[in-house]
Amino acid sequence: METYTTRLLSKKYLTKHILELRLEKPQNFEFHAGQFIQVKAPIGDTHIYRSYSISSTPSDEYLELCVKLYDTGVASQLFRMIEPGSELTFKGPAGRFTVEETDSDLYFVATGVGLAPIMGMIEDELSNKKNTQKIHLIFGVRYDTDIFWNDRLKALEKNHSNFTYSVTVSQPHDEWTGLRGRVTEHIPEDTSTIHAYLCGSMDMIKSVRDMLGQRGTDMRTVHFEIF
Ligand SMILES: Cc1cc2nc3c(=O)[nH]c(=O)nc-3n(C[C@H](O)[C@H](O)[C@H](O)COP(=O)(O)OP(=O)(O)OC[C@H]3O[C@@H](n4cnc5c(N)ncnc54)[C@H](O)[C@@H]3O)c2cc1C
Structure with missing residues:
Protein backbone atom coordinates (compact mmCIF):
# COMPACT_ATOMS: atom_id res chain seq x y z
CA MET A 1 0.00 0.00 0.00
CA GLU A 2 1.26 3.45 -0.89
CA THR A 3 1.27 6.38 1.53
CA TYR A 4 -0.22 9.71 0.46
CA THR A 5 -0.36 13.14 2.05
CA THR A 6 -3.33 15.23 1.06
CA ARG A 7 -5.51 18.12 2.22
CA LEU A 8 -8.96 18.33 3.78
CA LEU A 9 -11.31 20.14 1.39
CA SER A 10 -14.47 20.23 3.50
CA LYS A 11 -15.91 19.06 6.78
CA LYS A 12 -19.63 18.83 7.52
CA TYR A 13 -21.58 17.44 10.50
CA LEU A 14 -24.26 15.10 9.13
CA THR A 15 -25.57 14.34 12.66
CA LYS A 16 -24.33 15.29 16.13
CA HIS A 17 -21.66 12.54 16.01
CA ILE A 18 -21.13 11.87 12.30
CA LEU A 19 -18.87 13.87 10.01
CA GLU A 20 -18.64 13.94 6.23
CA LEU A 21 -15.06 14.77 5.19
CA ARG A 22 -13.88 15.45 1.66
CA LEU A 23 -10.18 15.15 0.87
CA GLU A 24 -8.23 16.14 -2.20
CA LYS A 25 -7.78 12.93 -4.25
CA PRO A 26 -4.06 12.41 -4.93
CA GLN A 27 -3.43 12.32 -8.68
CA ASN A 28 -2.23 8.72 -8.93
CA PHE A 29 -4.72 7.31 -6.37
CA GLU A 30 -7.07 4.66 -7.77
CA PHE A 31 -9.58 2.49 -5.92
CA HIS A 32 -12.73 0.40 -6.32
CA ALA A 33 -16.02 1.57 -4.79
CA GLY A 34 -16.34 0.07 -1.29
CA GLN A 35 -12.61 0.01 -0.45
CA PHE A 36 -11.09 1.81 2.55
CA ILE A 37 -8.04 3.89 3.43
CA GLN A 38 -5.99 3.96 6.63
CA VAL A 39 -5.68 7.44 8.09
CA LYS A 40 -2.65 8.35 10.22
CA ALA A 41 -3.58 9.87 13.59
CA PRO A 42 -1.06 11.21 16.12
CA ILE A 43 -0.98 9.73 19.62
CA GLY A 44 1.61 11.24 21.96
CA ASP A 45 5.03 10.99 20.30
CA THR A 46 3.90 8.32 17.90
CA HIS A 47 0.89 7.59 15.64
CA ILE A 48 -1.68 4.93 14.79
CA TYR A 49 -3.59 4.15 11.59
CA ARG A 50 -7.38 3.77 11.56
CA SER A 51 -9.44 2.41 8.67
CA TYR A 52 -12.14 4.50 6.96
CA SER A 53 -14.26 3.42 4.00
CA ILE A 54 -14.41 5.67 0.97
CA SER A 55 -17.98 6.86 0.43
CA SER A 56 -17.32 8.61 -2.90
CA THR A 57 -16.99 6.82 -6.23
CA PRO A 58 -13.82 6.31 -8.30
CA SER A 59 -14.98 8.96 -10.78
CA ASP A 60 -15.42 11.71 -8.15
CA GLU A 61 -12.66 14.32 -8.01
CA TYR A 62 -12.43 14.11 -4.22
CA LEU A 63 -12.22 11.30 -1.65
CA GLU A 64 -15.12 11.33 0.76
CA LEU A 65 -15.20 9.73 4.22
CA CYS A 66 -18.04 9.43 6.69
CA VAL A 67 -16.79 9.20 10.25
CA LYS A 68 -18.49 8.48 13.56
CA LEU A 69 -16.84 10.39 16.40
CA TYR A 70 -16.21 8.59 19.71
CA ASP A 71 -15.66 10.63 22.91
CA THR A 72 -12.22 9.15 23.69
CA GLY A 73 -11.24 7.98 20.20
CA VAL A 74 -7.73 8.76 18.95
CA ALA A 75 -8.70 9.29 15.30
CA SER A 76 -11.99 10.88 16.43
CA GLN A 77 -9.92 13.55 18.16
CA LEU A 78 -7.97 14.23 14.95
CA PHE A 79 -11.19 14.55 12.92
CA ARG A 80 -12.71 16.92 15.52
CA MET A 81 -9.64 19.18 15.31
CA ILE A 82 -8.83 19.34 11.58
CA GLU A 83 -10.23 22.11 9.41
CA PRO A 84 -10.30 22.58 5.62
CA GLY A 85 -6.73 23.11 4.42
CA SER A 86 -5.23 20.76 7.07
CA GLU A 87 -2.90 17.99 5.87
CA LEU A 88 -3.84 14.33 6.29
CA THR A 89 -1.68 11.28 5.65
CA PHE A 90 -3.19 7.95 4.65
CA LYS A 91 -2.29 4.55 3.22
CA GLY A 92 -4.41 2.64 0.76
CA PRO A 93 -6.54 1.61 -0.89
CA ALA A 94 -7.36 -1.70 0.84
CA GLY A 95 -10.21 -4.14 1.17
CA ARG A 96 -12.23 -6.59 -0.87
CA PHE A 97 -15.72 -5.29 -0.01
CA THR A 98 -16.54 -4.36 -3.62
CA VAL A 99 -19.44 -5.22 -5.93
CA GLU A 100 -18.99 -8.38 -8.02
CA GLU A 101 -20.22 -8.28 -11.59
CA THR A 102 -23.65 -9.94 -11.80
CA ASP A 103 -27.08 -9.59 -13.40
CA SER A 104 -28.73 -10.59 -10.10
C1 LIG B 1 -12.42 -1.95 7.24
C2 LIG B 1 -12.92 -0.89 8.20
C3 LIG B 1 -13.55 0.22 7.70
C4 LIG B 1 -14.02 1.21 8.58
N1 LIG B 1 -14.68 2.27 8.06
C5 LIG B 1 -15.18 3.21 8.90
C6 LIG B 1 -15.91 4.32 8.39
O1 LIG B 1 -16.12 4.47 7.18
N2 LIG B 1 -16.39 5.21 9.28
C7 LIG B 1 -16.18 5.09 10.65
O2 LIG B 1 -16.65 5.96 11.41
N3 LIG B 1 -15.49 4.05 11.15
C8 LIG B 1 -14.98 3.13 10.32
N4 LIG B 1 -14.26 2.08 10.83
C9 LIG B 1 -13.92 2.10 12.28
C10 LIG B 1 -12.64 2.96 12.49
O3 LIG B 1 -11.53 2.32 11.88
C11 LIG B 1 -12.27 3.18 13.96
O4 LIG B 1 -12.22 1.96 14.64
C12 LIG B 1 -13.23 4.10 14.70
O5 LIG B 1 -13.37 5.33 13.99
C13 LIG B 1 -12.73 4.43 16.11
O6 LIG B 1 -11.45 4.98 16.01
P1 LIG B 1 -10.89 5.99 17.10
O7 LIG B 1 -9.40 6.04 16.92
O8 LIG B 1 -11.65 7.28 17.04
O9 LIG B 1 -11.28 5.31 18.47
P2 LIG B 1 -10.31 4.36 19.37
O10 LIG B 1 -9.21 5.18 19.92
O11 LIG B 1 -9.95 3.15 18.57
O12 LIG B 1 -11.30 3.92 20.50
C14 LIG B 1 -11.52 4.72 21.64
C15 LIG B 1 -12.85 4.38 22.27
O13 LIG B 1 -13.89 4.69 21.33
C16 LIG B 1 -14.94 3.77 21.47
N5 LIG B 1 -15.13 2.98 20.26
C17 LIG B 1 -14.27 2.85 19.21
N6 LIG B 1 -14.79 2.07 18.24
C18 LIG B 1 -16.02 1.71 18.68
C19 LIG B 1 -17.07 0.93 18.11
N7 LIG B 1 -16.96 0.37 16.90
N8 LIG B 1 -18.20 0.76 18.83
C20 LIG B 1 -18.33 1.33 20.04
N9 LIG B 1 -17.38 2.08 20.64
C21 LIG B 1 -16.24 2.27 19.96
C22 LIG B 1 -14.60 2.88 22.63
O14 LIG B 1 -15.08 3.45 23.81
C23 LIG B 1 -13.07 2.92 22.63
O15 LIG B 1 -12.57 2.53 23.84
C24 LIG B 1 -13.81 1.07 9.98
C25 LIG B 1 -13.15 -0.06 10.47
C26 LIG B 1 -12.72 -1.04 9.60
C27 LIG B 1 -12.04 -2.25 10.17
Whole structure:
Protein backbone atom coordinates (compact mmCIF):
# COMPACT_ATOMS: atom_id res chain seq x y z
CA MET A 1 0.00 0.00 0.00
CA GLU A 2 1.26 3.45 -0.89
CA THR A 3 1.27 6.38 1.53
CA TYR A 4 -0.22 9.71 0.46
CA THR A 5 -0.36 13.14 2.05
CA THR A 6 -3.33 15.23 1.06
CA ARG A 7 -5.51 18.12 2.22
CA LEU A 8 -8.96 18.33 3.78
CA LEU A 9 -11.31 20.14 1.39
CA SER A 10 -14.47 20.23 3.50
CA LYS A 11 -15.91 19.06 6.78
CA LYS A 12 -19.63 18.83 7.52
CA TYR A 13 -21.58 17.44 10.50
CA LEU A 14 -24.26 15.10 9.13
CA THR A 15 -25.57 14.34 12.66
CA LYS A 16 -24.33 15.29 16.13
CA HIS A 17 -21.66 12.54 16.01
CA ILE A 18 -21.13 11.87 12.30
CA LEU A 19 -18.87 13.87 10.01
CA GLU A 20 -18.64 13.94 6.23
CA LEU A 21 -15.06 14.77 5.19
CA ARG A 22 -13.88 15.45 1.66
CA LEU A 23 -10.18 15.15 0.87
CA GLU A 24 -8.23 16.14 -2.20
CA LYS A 25 -7.78 12.93 -4.25
CA PRO A 26 -4.06 12.41 -4.93
CA GLN A 27 -3.43 12.32 -8.68
CA ASN A 28 -2.23 8.72 -8.93
CA PHE A 29 -4.72 7.31 -6.37
CA GLU A 30 -7.07 4.66 -7.77
CA PHE A 31 -9.58 2.49 -5.92
CA HIS A 32 -12.73 0.40 -6.32
CA ALA A 33 -16.02 1.57 -4.79
CA GLY A 34 -16.34 0.07 -1.29
CA GLN A 35 -12.61 0.01 -0.45
CA PHE A 36 -11.09 1.81 2.55
CA ILE A 37 -8.04 3.89 3.43
CA GLN A 38 -5.99 3.96 6.63
CA VAL A 39 -5.68 7.44 8.09
CA LYS A 40 -2.65 8.35 10.22
CA ALA A 41 -3.58 9.87 13.59
CA PRO A 42 -1.06 11.21 16.12
CA ILE A 43 -0.98 9.73 19.62
CA GLY A 44 1.61 11.24 21.96
CA ASP A 45 5.03 10.99 20.30
CA THR A 46 3.90 8.32 17.90
CA HIS A 47 0.89 7.59 15.64
CA ILE A 48 -1.68 4.93 14.79
CA TYR A 49 -3.59 4.15 11.59
CA ARG A 50 -7.38 3.77 11.56
CA SER A 51 -9.44 2.41 8.67
CA TYR A 52 -12.14 4.50 6.96
CA SER A 53 -14.26 3.42 4.00
CA ILE A 54 -14.41 5.67 0.97
CA SER A 55 -17.98 6.86 0.43
CA SER A 56 -17.32 8.61 -2.90
CA THR A 57 -16.99 6.82 -6.23
CA PRO A 58 -13.82 6.31 -8.30
CA SER A 59 -14.98 8.96 -10.78
CA ASP A 60 -15.42 11.71 -8.15
CA GLU A 61 -12.66 14.32 -8.01
CA TYR A 62 -12.43 14.11 -4.22
CA LEU A 63 -12.22 11.30 -1.65
CA GLU A 64 -15.12 11.33 0.76
CA LEU A 65 -15.20 9.73 4.22
CA CYS A 66 -18.04 9.43 6.69
CA VAL A 67 -16.79 9.20 10.25
CA LYS A 68 -18.49 8.48 13.56
CA LEU A 69 -16.84 10.39 16.40
CA TYR A 70 -16.21 8.59 19.71
CA ASP A 71 -15.66 10.63 22.91
CA THR A 72 -12.22 9.15 23.69
CA GLY A 73 -11.24 7.98 20.20
CA VAL A 74 -7.73 8.76 18.95
CA ALA A 75 -8.70 9.29 15.30
CA SER A 76 -11.99 10.88 16.43
CA GLN A 77 -9.92 13.55 18.16
CA LEU A 78 -7.97 14.23 14.95
CA PHE A 79 -11.19 14.55 12.92
CA ARG A 80 -12.71 16.92 15.52
CA MET A 81 -9.64 19.18 15.31
CA ILE A 82 -8.83 19.34 11.58
CA GLU A 83 -10.23 22.11 9.41
CA PRO A 84 -10.30 22.58 5.62
CA GLY A 85 -6.73 23.11 4.42
CA SER A 86 -5.23 20.76 7.07
CA GLU A 87 -2.90 17.99 5.87
CA LEU A 88 -3.84 14.33 6.29
CA THR A 89 -1.68 11.28 5.65
CA PHE A 90 -3.19 7.95 4.65
CA LYS A 91 -2.29 4.55 3.22
CA GLY A 92 -4.41 2.64 0.76
CA PRO A 93 -6.54 1.61 -0.89
CA ALA A 94 -7.36 -1.70 0.84
CA GLY A 95 -10.21 -4.14 1.17
CA ARG A 96 -12.23 -6.59 -0.87
CA PHE A 97 -15.72 -5.29 -0.01
CA THR A 98 -16.54 -4.36 -3.62
CA VAL A 99 -19.44 -5.22 -5.93
CA GLU A 100 -18.99 -8.38 -8.02
CA GLU A 101 -20.22 -8.28 -11.59
CA THR A 102 -23.65 -9.94 -11.80
CA ASP A 103 -27.08 -9.59 -13.40
CA SER A 104 -28.73 -10.59 -10.10
CA ASP A 105 -30.56 -8.05 -7.98
CA LEU A 106 -28.37 -6.30 -5.42
CA TYR A 107 -29.52 -6.00 -1.82
CA PHE A 108 -27.62 -3.62 0.46
CA VAL A 109 -27.98 -3.48 4.25
CA ALA A 110 -26.26 -0.72 6.25
CA THR A 111 -26.49 0.39 9.85
CA GLY A 112 -25.03 3.69 11.10
CA VAL A 113 -21.75 4.69 9.43
CA GLY A 114 -21.83 1.28 7.72
CA LEU A 115 -23.56 3.35 5.04
CA ALA A 116 -20.16 4.83 4.06
CA PRO A 117 -18.84 2.15 1.66
CA ILE A 118 -22.36 1.25 0.56
CA MET A 119 -23.09 4.83 -0.53
CA GLY A 120 -20.07 4.74 -2.83
CA MET A 121 -20.96 1.28 -4.14
CA ILE A 122 -24.57 2.21 -4.94
CA GLU A 123 -23.65 5.52 -6.60
CA ASP A 124 -20.99 3.71 -8.64
CA GLU A 125 -23.44 0.99 -9.77
CA LEU A 126 -26.11 3.52 -10.75
CA SER A 127 -24.19 6.54 -12.03
CA ASN A 128 -20.91 5.11 -13.37
CA LYS A 129 -21.59 1.49 -14.35
CA LYS A 130 -25.21 2.31 -15.28
CA ASN A 131 -26.34 -1.12 -14.14
CA THR A 132 -30.03 -1.79 -14.59
CA GLN A 133 -30.78 -4.69 -12.27
CA LYS A 134 -32.88 -3.94 -9.17
CA ILE A 135 -30.91 -2.41 -6.32
CA HIS A 136 -32.40 -1.99 -2.85
CA LEU A 137 -30.92 -0.43 0.28
CA ILE A 138 -32.26 -0.87 3.78
CA PHE A 139 -30.60 1.59 6.17
CA GLY A 140 -31.01 1.07 9.91
CA VAL A 141 -30.44 3.61 12.68
CA ARG A 142 -31.33 3.75 16.36
CA TYR A 143 -32.97 7.22 16.49
CA ASP A 144 -34.50 9.28 13.69
CA THR A 145 -31.91 11.99 14.47
CA ASP A 146 -29.22 9.47 13.38
CA ILE A 147 -30.47 9.45 9.76
CA PHE A 148 -28.11 11.07 7.26
CA TRP A 149 -27.76 11.34 3.46
CA ASN A 150 -31.54 10.95 3.17
CA ASP A 151 -31.75 13.67 0.47
CA ARG A 152 -28.85 12.11 -1.46
CA LEU A 153 -30.50 8.68 -1.39
CA LYS A 154 -33.94 10.10 -2.27
CA ALA A 155 -32.38 11.89 -5.27
CA LEU A 156 -30.80 8.61 -6.43
CA GLU A 157 -34.19 6.90 -6.06
CA LYS A 158 -35.86 9.65 -8.11
CA ASN A 159 -33.24 9.52 -10.89
CA HIS A 160 -32.85 5.73 -11.15
CA SER A 161 -36.04 3.67 -11.48
CA ASN A 162 -34.16 0.44 -10.57
CA PHE A 163 -33.12 1.81 -7.14
CA THR A 164 -35.30 1.76 -4.02
CA TYR A 165 -34.37 2.80 -0.52
CA SER A 166 -35.92 2.44 2.92
CA VAL A 167 -34.82 3.52 6.34
CA THR A 168 -35.84 1.83 9.58
CA VAL A 169 -35.54 3.31 13.07
CA SER A 170 -35.25 0.97 16.07
CA GLN A 171 -36.08 3.58 18.75
CA PRO A 172 -38.13 6.25 16.94
CA HIS A 173 -40.02 9.26 18.31
CA ASP A 174 -43.80 8.74 18.58
CA GLU A 175 -44.33 10.95 15.49
CA TRP A 176 -42.06 8.82 13.27
CA THR A 177 -44.20 7.54 10.39
CA GLY A 178 -41.60 5.43 8.56
CA LEU A 179 -40.44 1.85 9.11
CA ARG A 180 -39.73 0.80 12.69
CA GLY A 181 -37.50 -1.89 14.17
CA ARG A 182 -34.17 -3.43 13.26
CA VAL A 183 -33.10 -4.13 9.69
CA THR A 184 -33.74 -7.85 10.23
CA GLU A 185 -37.47 -7.10 10.56
CA HIS A 186 -37.55 -5.85 6.96
CA ILE A 187 -35.63 -8.52 5.06
CA PRO A 188 -37.84 -9.98 2.26
CA GLU A 189 -39.29 -13.49 2.67
CA ASP A 190 -37.53 -14.85 -0.42
CA THR A 191 -33.91 -13.78 -0.87
CA SER A 192 -32.86 -16.71 -3.07
CA THR A 193 -31.90 -14.65 -6.13
CA ILE A 194 -30.10 -11.68 -4.59
CA HIS A 195 -26.48 -10.73 -4.09
CA ALA A 196 -26.19 -9.07 -0.67
CA TYR A 197 -23.74 -6.49 0.70
CA LEU A 198 -23.86 -5.77 4.45
CA CYS A 199 -21.93 -3.20 6.47
CA GLY A 200 -22.19 -2.28 10.15
CA SER A 201 -21.69 -3.87 13.54
CA MET A 202 -20.74 -7.51 14.07
CA ASP A 203 -24.15 -8.22 15.70
CA MET A 204 -26.08 -6.81 12.76
CA ILE A 205 -24.00 -8.73 10.20
CA LYS A 206 -24.42 -11.99 12.10
CA SER A 207 -28.21 -11.60 12.42
CA VAL A 208 -28.68 -10.61 8.76
CA ARG A 209 -26.41 -13.40 7.47
CA ASP A 210 -28.30 -15.99 9.56
CA MET A 211 -31.62 -14.71 8.21
CA LEU A 212 -30.45 -14.62 4.58
CA GLY A 213 -29.22 -18.20 4.95
CA GLN A 214 -32.62 -19.27 6.29
CA ARG A 215 -34.39 -17.45 3.44
CA GLY A 216 -32.56 -19.18 0.64
CA THR A 217 -29.60 -16.93 -0.22
CA ASP A 218 -26.50 -18.69 -1.50
CA MET A 219 -23.99 -17.57 1.16
CA ARG A 220 -21.28 -17.22 -1.49
CA THR A 221 -23.21 -14.16 -2.70
CA VAL A 222 -23.31 -12.49 0.73
CA HIS A 223 -20.48 -9.98 1.21
CA PHE A 224 -19.86 -7.98 4.36
CA GLU A 225 -17.61 -5.49 6.14
CA ILE A 226 -17.58 -5.22 9.93
CA PHE A 227 -16.66 -1.89 11.57
C1 LIG B 1 -12.42 -1.95 7.24
C2 LIG B 1 -12.92 -0.89 8.20
C3 LIG B 1 -13.55 0.22 7.70
C4 LIG B 1 -14.02 1.21 8.58
N1 LIG B 1 -14.68 2.27 8.06
C5 LIG B 1 -15.18 3.21 8.90
C6 LIG B 1 -15.91 4.32 8.39
O1 LIG B 1 -16.12 4.47 7.18
N2 LIG B 1 -16.39 5.21 9.28
C7 LIG B 1 -16.18 5.09 10.65
O2 LIG B 1 -16.65 5.96 11.41
N3 LIG B 1 -15.49 4.05 11.15
C8 LIG B 1 -14.98 3.13 10.32
N4 LIG B 1 -14.26 2.08 10.83
C9 LIG B 1 -13.92 2.10 12.28
C10 LIG B 1 -12.64 2.96 12.49
O3 LIG B 1 -11.53 2.32 11.88
C11 LIG B 1 -12.27 3.18 13.96
O4 LIG B 1 -12.22 1.96 14.64
C12 LIG B 1 -13.23 4.10 14.70
O5 LIG B 1 -13.37 5.33 13.99
C13 LIG B 1 -12.73 4.43 16.11
O6 LIG B 1 -11.45 4.98 16.01
P1 LIG B 1 -10.89 5.99 17.10
O7 LIG B 1 -9.40 6.04 16.92
O8 LIG B 1 -11.65 7.28 17.04
O9 LIG B 1 -11.28 5.31 18.47
P2 LIG B 1 -10.31 4.36 19.37
O10 LIG B 1 -9.21 5.18 19.92
O11 LIG B 1 -9.95 3.15 18.57
O12 LIG B 1 -11.30 3.92 20.50
C14 LIG B 1 -11.52 4.72 21.64
C15 LIG B 1 -12.85 4.38 22.27
O13 LIG B 1 -13.89 4.69 21.33
C16 LIG B 1 -14.94 3.77 21.47
N5 LIG B 1 -15.13 2.98 20.26
C17 LIG B 1 -14.27 2.85 19.21
N6 LIG B 1 -14.79 2.07 18.24
C18 LIG B 1 -16.02 1.71 18.68
C19 LIG B 1 -17.07 0.93 18.11
N7 LIG B 1 -16.96 0.37 16.90
N8 LIG B 1 -18.20 0.76 18.83
C20 LIG B 1 -18.33 1.33 20.04
N9 LIG B 1 -17.38 2.08 20.64
C21 LIG B 1 -16.24 2.27 19.96
C22 LIG B 1 -14.60 2.88 22.63
O14 LIG B 1 -15.08 3.45 23.81
C23 LIG B 1 -13.07 2.92 22.63
O15 LIG B 1 -12.57 2.53 23.84
C24 LIG B 1 -13.81 1.07 9.98
C25 LIG B 1 -13.15 -0.06 10.47
C26 LIG B 1 -12.72 -1.04 9.60
C27 LIG B 1 -12.04 -2.25 10.17
